[in-house]
Amino acid sequence: MRVIAGSAKRLQLKTVAGLDTRPTTDRIKETLFNMIAPNLFGSTCLDLFSGSGAIGIEALSRGAKKCVFVEQDGKALKCIQENLINTKLTVAARVMARDAITALRLLEGEERFDYIFMDPPYESDLEKRVLEYLSDSALIDVDSVIVIESAKRKEFAYLENLGFLLIKEKIYKTNKHVFVKRQQEERDNI
Numbered sequence: 044m045r046v047i048a049g050s051a052k053r054l055q056l057k058t059v060a061g062l063d064t065r066p067t068t069d070r071i072k073e074t075l076f077n078m079i080a081p082n083l084f085g086s087t088c089l090d091l092f093s094g095s096g097a098i099g100i101e102a103l104s105r106g107a108k109k110c111v112f113v114e115q116d117g118k119a120l121k122c123i124q125e126n127l128i129n130t131k132l133t134v135a136a137r138v139m140a141r142d143a144i145t146a147l148r149l150l151e152g153e154e155r156f157d158y159i160f161m162d163p164p165y166e167s168d169l170e171k172r173v174l175e176y177l178s179d180s181a182l183i184d185v186d187s188v189i190v191i192e193s194a195k196r197k198e199f200a201y202l203e204n205l206g207f208l209l210i211k212e213k214i215y216k217t218n219k220h221v222f223v224k225r226q227q228e229e230r231d232n233i
Contacts, residue, residue, distance in 0.1 A: 044069060044097060050104050056126045058095045059119045074213065075190065075220055076101055079158065082188075083107055086157035089150070089182070091143045091173060096123035098160045103132045111154070112138045113146040143169060147176050156182055162192040165218075171201065174223070178205040189223040199223075 044056045075098075076083070084106035090099030091113045099110040112123050120140050127133045139146045143161070159177070163169035170191050177183055189207075191199075195218055202209055202223060211222040 044095070050130075050132075056095055056097050056100065056129070057122050058097075059116070059122050071215055071218075071220075072097065072101055074215075076105060078211070078213065078222075079188065079190070080105065082157070087154060089113070089154075089156045089159045091146070091159065091161040092163045092169070093123055093138075094119050094162065096126050096138075098162070099136070100126055100130055100132060102158065102160070103135050104130065107135070107158075109135050109137070111146075111150065111156075112136060113141060113143055114138070115140060115142050143173055144176055147173070147180065147182060150182060151180060154182060155184060156187055159183065159187065159189045160192075161189070165194040165197070174202070174205050174207060178207070178225075183225055185225050185227050187225065191221045191223065193219060193221060195219050197221075 044058055083102060086102070086107045088099060088102045088107045088110040090096065090110055093099060093112040093114040096112050099112050103110050114120050114123060120138065123138055127136050139149070141149065143163070161170055161173060170193065174189070177189070183189070195214060199209060199221055206226050207223045208226050209221060210224050213220045
């Protein structure tokens with residue numbers, strides 16, 4: 044696995060050994076970042092369930108201003124730190140050793156994110172818990188984009204009930220990226 048483009052282009056990234064994480068393949072990562080590239084420069088990102096940190100590091104390498112990495116696994120945290128040092132992107136990064144919901148609560152009021160990336164364990168429903176939290180959070184606004192990597196068969200029928208819109212879905216062989224935005228509130232024309 045490597046950084047695809049930007050200041051850290053072609054640098055190899057370490058991954059966590061074992062089956063507890065699923066690193067996003069270079070090809071899928073390249074497709075994802077080609078879709079969001081026009082608005083990434085200068086953005087603030089949050090990488091939940093970071094694993095090796097590859098998604099957040101790719102964002103920083105391509106010009107994101109800042110990325111917060113959230114991971115609770117000790118081996119993965121060490122991997123993120125080593126990858127940030129190797130890519131020379133530590134200055135623009137913050138690493139939080141927390142579960143996702145606790146991290147969101149701690150970040151509340153500190154930051155507004157342009158992009159939130161999350162790749163939770165596929166059968167956990169953690170993405171729904173995160174979206175439930177974000178539905179009423181100041182961490183995002185109507186311009187923020189939430190990108191969820193999930194199993195191909197995963198359904199997101201609940202999005203509208205939480206105040207979100209599915210704006211795009213990119214399906215791969217075994218998984219997919221779901222792009223979500225907060226619905227705009229109705230305004231009175233008075």
